[in-house]
Amino acid sequence: MSLSEYIQSLKAYKGFAGDIVCHRTLDPVPARYAGSLPGFSHDLSLLLEDLGISRLYSHQQTAMDRILSGSHTVIATPTASGKSLVYNLPVVDRLLTDPSATALYLFPLKALARDQLGTVQDLLVRARSLEPDLPVLKAAVYDGDVTSHHKAKIRRDPPQVLLSNPEMLHLAMLPHHHLWEAYFRRLAFVVVDEVHTYRGVMGSHMAWVFRRLVRICRYYGATPVFVFCSATIANPGDLCRRLTGLDVGVVDRAGAPAGKKEVVLMRGMDGAAQTAIALIHAALHRNLRTIVYTQSRKITELIAIWASQRAKKMRDKISAYRAGFLPEERREIETRLATGDLLCVVSTSALELGIDIGNLDLCILVGYPGTIMSTWQRAGRVGRDGSQSALVLIAHEDALDQYFMNHPDVFFDMPPETALINPDNPVICKAHLVCAAADLALKKGEPMLMPDPGASDQPTFDRQKTNRKTAAAGPVQAALQKLEASGKLLRSVNNDIWYAAQKSPHREVNLRGTGRTIPIFLENTRRSLGEIDRYRAFFDTHEGAVYLHQGKSYVVTRFDHEKGSVEVIPKEVNYYTRARSSKATQIIEILDSKIVKATRVGFGRLRITEQVTGYDRKLVATGRSIGMVPLDLPPLTFDTRGLWIQIPDEIRDRLESDRMHFMGGIHAMEHAAIGIMPLLVMTDRNDLGGISIPFHDQVQTAAVFVYDAVPGGLGLCRRAFEHADRFLHATLETITSCPCTTGCPACVHSPKCGSGNRPIDKHAARQILECIISGSAGPAKFQLPDLPAAAVERNEHPVTLTAGAEDLPGAGIHTRVQEISLQKNAFLRYGVLDIETRRSAAEVGGWNKAENMGVSCAVLYDSHSGRFHDYSQDQVPALCEHLSLLDRVVGFNLIRFDYKVLAGLSDFDFYRLPTLDILMKVHEVLGYRLSLDHLAQNTLGAKKSADGLMALQWWQQGEMDKIIEYCTQDVRVTRDLYRFGRDNRFLIFTNKAGHQVRVPVSW
Structure with a gap:
């Protein structure tokens, strides 16, 4: 039966009376051909x-x-x-x-x-x-x-x-x-x-x-x-x-023809999923080859399951398709669809792209895909040979879906969106600079390291002049400094080459996320059912969560967030789960700000802290909650970029005097703003997050925050900030045009709300926005947010010490905190300690029994006297008294060895001494240990005078003068290493590739 007959039957069906909003026929487009062949070198x-x-x-x-x-x-x-x-x-x-x-x-x-x-x-x-x-x-x-x-x-x-x-x-x-x-x-x-x-x-x-x-x-x-x-x-x-x-x-001016296309917009009054199932059954009855697109993995699986259960004779003709399936599973589905063996596939965006799945007739969108580009891209998967095809969009109870149902002309006339990327995202930038250095050592002045002249997120306030010098250097230079300070990039001694500290850092970088993925296994087996982004795992695969795969339901029995694994068991349940969470935000840096109507809208760097506190179990049939289960999971913290809308106190006072729910109003405003944001940028609400706060201590008023839900930011909220006036108007229109009484998913409810959409007050949100846009609350009086001093103290913004500091050894890794430390170090009374033992590890039964090795000699350099003091084993009490006078004890392997040996000879608590162990500091940065001799030769051009085995022989021969001289030289070398690192912020070593490089240190 023809596609036209299917559309007419759809429109005539009484069950959809009032459900069909709009039906338009898009006329076929004729081809425009080239006048000649391109200028090939050969006759093709x-x-x-x-x-x-x-x-x-x-x-x-x-x-x-x-x-x-x-x-x-x-x-x-x-x-x-x-x-x-x-x-x-x-x-x-x-x-x-x-x-x-x-x-x-x-x-x-x-x-x-x-x-x-x-x-x-x-x-x-x-x-x-x-x-x-x-x-x-x-x-x-x-x-x-x-x-x-x-x-x-x-x-x-x-x-x-x-x-x-x-x-x-x-x-x-x-x-x-x-x-x-x-x-x-x-x-x-x-x-x-x-x-x-x-x-x-x-x-x-x-x-x-x-x-x-x-x-x-x-x-x-x-x-x-x-x-x-x-x-x-x-x-x-x-x-x-x-x-x-x-x-x-x-x-971008296409000359290809396009076939006639029928487009139907439906409200989905019985629910988008149930409406889609009815359309699927009608299409299968007519042998129409159909693709159904959904917005999530979970609803993909559910629609495929429900459609199969209600049309059992056709269940072999229906399949789900999504990311997370194993490769062989996906290929089998693609082949069956292309050959016509499969009549209906229910897919996430995984089948939006140009995989050959044959010529299809009907495309059903269960919810607006989030962008006009994706809408027509999915519609283009049917009628590929120029034949007639149809697109049916079934609206979700979602702000943007309902916006188009109320404004169908906007849907058909809306231009394609702008695709945004943010290469300056600090998380991503740092990850790939390390990978690039592992590919090929980075050299000063090469194009990859040059500042981006088009960078937009620059501070604009005089109060932030202290950060402008760093910002002017560009995000790549800032990332280089941080990578060098953390030891992930090692700088050459001549200051112009960076080497990767790891040989293969690439596997730690997930191109489709800012974090790593977690595998999902069948319980007590290593059989993989797929994988999930680590951040999403806290929300979707916590213990007790229902996980769907290939039409089967599983319950998560173990979520190891530290080691990164999920275990599930197959289990048929009549409910699904939804995580509950709490959030907080802190403004780290203001990048821009402006007055819009009766409010101030800011844009900047935010620190988001979110904690999953429990989950709801909801019946599949009705969506009714059957109980909330608490969870004890650690908070998730990340830095991103976002905007905030300040709510004047006058508006709050007005609402509260009218006995309206102010918190419910700003919460509803937050949800509506996130829901309508894809009108401005190419995204969907899953790329965004939000939080509404009745009083934010930094802005000193109530505020609604909307942020990029990805560490480092994606540039989404920057664009919304630039169009803040339009953003506010569209948010208000979404609320006012929705016919519901108290709020619903089409306007102010969010499917991903961590507090279960409580409290929500639609009318309060409308009044807040009307007051802001009309200016009826009076002139806006706002102060800029107070940023915590800790934003600088935490090394968020490295600054150089003095003009020309880039010429100093180790320049680029100094901070204000380090400058203060340098001043303090001038007054420290520090000592440098080393000991030699009487017995070897083999003689006492291993290194784990170092307390039995005894002391032949201990040498302590005291910065107060400038002298080297030597102590025998009998004088250990005097050594302990001397150590207790020092502000800092410096050594090489003190914690793991010297203190353990001394502890076998005294009840003194050596581990309470203020200790700086150079070996441990180097290990913290590099992840592996270097010898004192290696560091001394590379950094100072000096070396030890002998080795420990020779010192043991001297003890047996009674040659104490040689032992003291050898131990004193070790202390001298250790002292000079400490001083060099203190003054220059790095030591030098030779890496495995044979390059002399710096290891950054901070003491």
């Missing part, structure tokens, strides 16, 4: 004819001419507009001229790369038929599913076209570029498919991965042309430029 007309292509579209010709001229290019056109041909033909043309050239095709998902492999291989075979004398042209997939044997084979003999994904580039290719030298030297093209997905967290990571790739290419003398393919977004050129640092031209 026979190849095109062999592919069944008689003419190219206009945008294909324009893009290929740019690529052939060597210009970096992004093609931003709708789904099924022939983008793959745009990059494949220039690659083929180059290979026909130079078969030794190589190309790297990057896809955001492994499935996309494997889906394209057959197409590329077929094209290379056809191309070689034009030049039979050429060597065989090969293509191969290089991903995590390839065996070690085949990976090694690919590295030894790379194909002309390598299809891979971001993780493999990051983890396998760039760190081991020396194994790929021939491939990188000949790299002519880098193709980045679905580049619009590289936004937010992943895009911010990829900006660094691409910079690292460009850096390695330059190292080997290659200058590949970058070709990007994107869905329709507002800023494709700007996105690609920020991703790579390269100048990228844009081709």
Whole structure:
């Protein structure tokens, strides 16, 4: 039965009376063809004819001419507009001229790369038929599913076209570029498919991965042309430029045709999921091939389960699909859908991209995807051959969904959003600087380390002049300083090269998050059911949580947040779980502020502390709570960027005098603001967080905070701050246009509220916003928030000591705290201690019995007298008395050895002494130990006069003068190391690669 008949039946069905908001037919779009072929070096007309292509579209010709001229290019056109041909033909043309050239095709998902492999291989075979004398042209997939044997084979003999994904580039290719030298030297093209997905967290990571790739290419003398393919977004050129640092031209006027498309908007009055199930059953009855998109993994599984249960004869024709499935599970579903064996797939965004799943008829969106770009991208998955197709959007009880139900014209007329990334995110920036240094040592002045002139998050207040010098250096320089201070980057002695302290830091960096993922196992087995982001694990896989996978329900029996693992057992339950949490926020730094109507809106760095306190168990059938279970989990703290809206005291007084619930009002305002934010930026509410506070001690008024829910920030709230006036108006309109009485998910309720949407007062929120926008509360009187002095004391903002301090040894890692420490050190009475023993470890039964070794000699340098004092074993009480006079005792391995030996001879509590153990300080930074002799030779050009075994022989021979001289030299070396580290903030050692580098120290 035809798709038109399905739409008409849908509109005529009495059960949906009043549910259908709008039905529009989008007319077919005719093709615009190119007048001629692009300027290929070879005649590819026979190849095109062999592919069944008689003419190219206009945008294909324009893009290929740019690529052939060597210009970096992004093609931003709708789904099924022939983008793959745009990059494949220039690659083929180059290979026909130079078969030794190589190309790297990057896809955001492994499935996309494997889906394209057959197409590329077929094209290379056809191309070689034009030049039979050429060597065989090969293509191969290089991903995590390839065996070690085949990976090694690919590295030894790379194909002309390598299809891979971001993780493999990051983890396998760039760190081991020396194994790929021939491939990188000949790299002519880098193709980045679905580049619009590289936004937010992943895009911010990829900006660094691409910079690292460009850096390695330059190292080997290659200058590949970058070709990007994107869905329709507002800023494709700007996105690609920020991703790579390269100048990228844009081709965005599509010449491809589009088939007739029916679009239906529905309120989903019986619930979006239940409405979707009814539509699925009607489509299956008519053999319409259907894809259903949902907003979460949980609802994906639930809709697939419920649809199968209610149509048991068709249950084999329905499947869920989402990230977290094992690769073989996903591929089986993709194949069944492409062949028609599967009629309906219920998917998260995992199937939004261009995996070949055949030609589908109907797309059902269970909830607005969060962006107009994603909406039309998903709609483009049906009717790909130009045939008629349909899109049905079923609104969730969500502010943005209902906004479009009330303003359907906005839905159809809304332009695509801007894709945002934040390469300056400090968490991401630091992670990739370490990876880049491990790829290839970083050198002073190279492009990757230069300040970004376009950085926007700069302080704007005079009160923060102390931070401007650091800010002007740029986020990369600030990150370098912190990495050097923490020992993750080791600086060369001549001050111009940074080496990575770890050999392989790459595996600690998750490109799709700012933290690591946690595996989910079946209880008491190592059978993996998937993985989850560590932060989300606290909310979704805490003990007692219900976890859904492949249509089956599991209950979490163990959540080890310290070691990072989750264990579950299969269990059928009639409820689902939702975490409860509490939050607090602190303003760390004000980056911008402005008066908007009757309020002040600020933007800056925030510190968010959130703690999961328990979870609700809710019945699947009704959503009714059947009990709250408390949890004892540690708080989660991270720094991010966000905005805050101050609420004047006059407005609070007015509401409270009218006996309205002020806290409920600002809480409702917070939820509405988060829900409507995707109108301004390309995001969804899961990328955002919020907190409403009736009195915030820093702003001295009530405040509503909205923040990027990712450590370091993504730039989302910065854009909302820039459009604060529109933001406030849209929030008010969302509340006023909703017909509910007391508040609902369509306006002021949030599905992820940590307090279960309590308290909420819709009318109070409306009055607050009306007072702000109208200015009826009178002129705004606000003071800037008081920032705690600790923001500087915690080394949040490194500052140089004096003008020209960059010329000092160890410059760049000083702070105000360290400056104070230097002043204090001038007045410290410190001693430097070392001992020699009478017996070896072997003689007393091991190092764990050091208390039995005895003392042949102890030498103590006293800074007060400037003398070296020596003590015998009989004089240990006098030594203890001397030690107790000191402000600080310095030594090398004092804690683990010297004090343990002395403790066998005295009841004195050595461990209560104010001790600085240089060995322990170095170990804290590096994670491994260095010998005193090694540090002394590299730092001071000095060395020990003998070794411990020789001192034992001297004891047996009674040569005390030699022992004292040897021990005194050790103390002298230790003292000089201490002084050097105190004055310069680093010591010097030779790393495993043979480079002399600094280890930062702070004492």
